[in-house]
Amino acid sequence: MAEQRWALYMGCVIPNRLPFMEMAVRETLRHFSIPIKEIDGFTCCPNPLTFPHIDHHAALAVTARNLAIAEEQGLPILTPCNGCFEMLKGASVRLKGNKELLGQVNEILAKTGHEYKGKTEVKHFIQLLFEDIGPETIANQVELPLTGLRVALHIGCHIVRPSHLLGVDNGQRPTLLYQMVEALGARAIRYQDEMDCCGSGTRPVNRDLSLKMTGNKISHMKQAGADAMVVICPACALQFDLLQRMALRHTDNQDPLPVFYYPELLCLALRTPPDQLGLSQHRVKVDSVLAKITPLQIA
């Protein structure tokens, strides 16, 4: 593994709502010896679904302040959340190519005592695993292949779109998550509305509409034969796991579908004990999946 050290930007949803996802992130970092530094002073990215809608110029300044804080330490940013990634990476690209905009932002930042020079690089956690470690290396290290497990993909919007800013993968038909799931020995399941939003973006405005979108996607995953689904974003996880029961009320299908964060599946395939990952904190029980992939351990 490259020796590059990263400023870990955890965001707010994982540590404050879904701490079991933090466990999987930290276990993965440990396994691959990825050096990180925890930095004081970060704030909200801020949430792309609310803050920029009121004032996108102020939002850019808040994001630039986070970029400046990493820059002051001379470190690139690593984030395990799609929303944070879109804000941080999007701002870093916009500000790199535009001196005038950078000047305007720094005028605002001066009030906070920070200055952003335009240097901070940003990566999503799954992007780091894909680009710097790679599906092949991961496949070689898997100790407990997830053979037979059918996992529906939900990559989420804010890691791939807008693709001209984020540049991680194709914005209409990405393959990154497909490759990463198959690397674990599982079967990646595609379905009709795979690239649609989880619904969380419209939740503050119309909860029923939002939950209906979530429920529809879950139904389609089930119709495609999924045993479980995988996400790489805590906002999607919140929508699919915490709110699944309510979402399914909007559909004909009430059968639950376990939801995994990719690093959780990865850790399971590396033989991290489920208890250590805190999988019992999931709202939708994952026992059916564990029974499928860890028969020897359970017996």
Place this chain on the structure above:
Amino acid sequence: MNVDKRLQEIAEKLSKRIDTLSCYACGTCVAACPISRETGAEIYHPRRFVRATLEGEARQLLEAPELWLCTSCHACLEHCPQKVPVSELILELHNLACSLGIAPKDIATEVENILTSGWALAPSESVNKRREQLGLPPIPLKSRSSKDLVKIAKATELNKRLKRIKERREAQAAEAGGET
């Protein structure tokens, strides 16, 4: 901010970049939009926002509640054959609506919370208990950095917009109260 002037600027910039007529005949963004598919295009129709802007009729749109149904997924922008930044246009329209005091309550409340606590979702005692079960350190309930966000809100339009949103909401509540 002069809303009409800004709308005109946006329309001019957009019309220089795209072929208006083929946009009016296209609709790829509508087909790509998950909200349109869910509500039906008669209720939510992203191309209508583009067209209204180009034709100088976006002012009325700022009052339309459906403008806020957008889930910010950027599918429209990604699929548009002319690379019209539809979702970014919607964001601009949201900003303009806010400068008139128009915004859904929960969106404004969350931004106020971010300015107070530093985060959209603040830490709590109960999550710290769940963290403890996993052996994770607790998160301090107060962030020291939120005061920088307050400074940013003061140095931009954000404070004024939040104030106007609050005033408008209070005025509407008073009006509704007066009727009953």
